[in-house]
Amino acid sequence: MSKCPVLLQSVLDRYDYTRTLSRSRWAWEFLRRNQDFLEEAALHGADKVSVRTACHGITLIRPRIDQMAAERWGLAFFPDPRHDGYAAHAFWSSALFPRQVKVQVSPADSEATCPIYEKTVKQCEIVHLVDTAGREHLLVKGNGHVVQVQCRGMSMLSPEPVRLGFLIRGTANFASRWRMLDEAQRVYGAGQDASVPWSRTSLALRNALVAHDCEIAGLSVRETAEIIYGKARADEAWAGPGRSMKDEIRRARARGRDLVSGGYRTLLA
Incomplete structure (x- = not known):
């Protein structure tokens, strides 16, 4: 050298770029260097997952086949290991990664707008996943940060208007849950957050x-x-x-x- x-x-x-990565994105950085994982991921190419672009540039992902092999690594499917902790569409299982932001998806008035949704689609990149069990998840990327979100209630793909609300159940670990939501707000911004x-x-x-x-x-x-x-x-x-x-x-x-x-x-x- x-x-x-x-x-x-x-x-x-x-x-x-790793300066702003959360722990879940760091986990992907290390996993994508595991040789056994790389060999197994190579057996599950892009044809095993449906990927398309919807309105507002939202990426829609849906696995076409069972993802048990990916689940053994804690993933919903095999992302492209060439992509780093910010770019990769790496969705972790709820069992392995319980500290996810949760949102409740509810019906909205036909003429009402959802402030959370409107702000997010304007400022962030959104990746929407429907896993093999039919559950919906989001990756929200912006300002050098990535947040994984669990969706509860109505489908985000519903033809009817929906409203999003952050979900905190119970009082156990309330402070850490609130801090998690506060940290999630870091996705709102333009480009890489060089001030961090x-x-x-x-x-x-x-x-x-x-x-x-x-x-x-x-x-x-x-x-x-x-x-x-x-x-x-x-x-x-x-x-x-x-x-x-x-x-x-x-x-x-x-x-x-x-x-x-x-x-x-x-x-x-």
């Missing part, structure tokens, strides 16, 4: 992802440290007696391997 700092930084820049700083969690996940990719590419621990921390800091760490950076990169590698091999499920719990 070239030691040019500009080239090293350009490698790290490729991961910058790296959190400790997202930075640790990014480093695990980078370390895993470097290991698969055959790069050394030292070369991985140069990509993540820059050549100057890596040179300083390797020249001194301390082992903190070396150990940190090895831990990042180990965590990356664990998340790819099945630990991604813990990000969804």
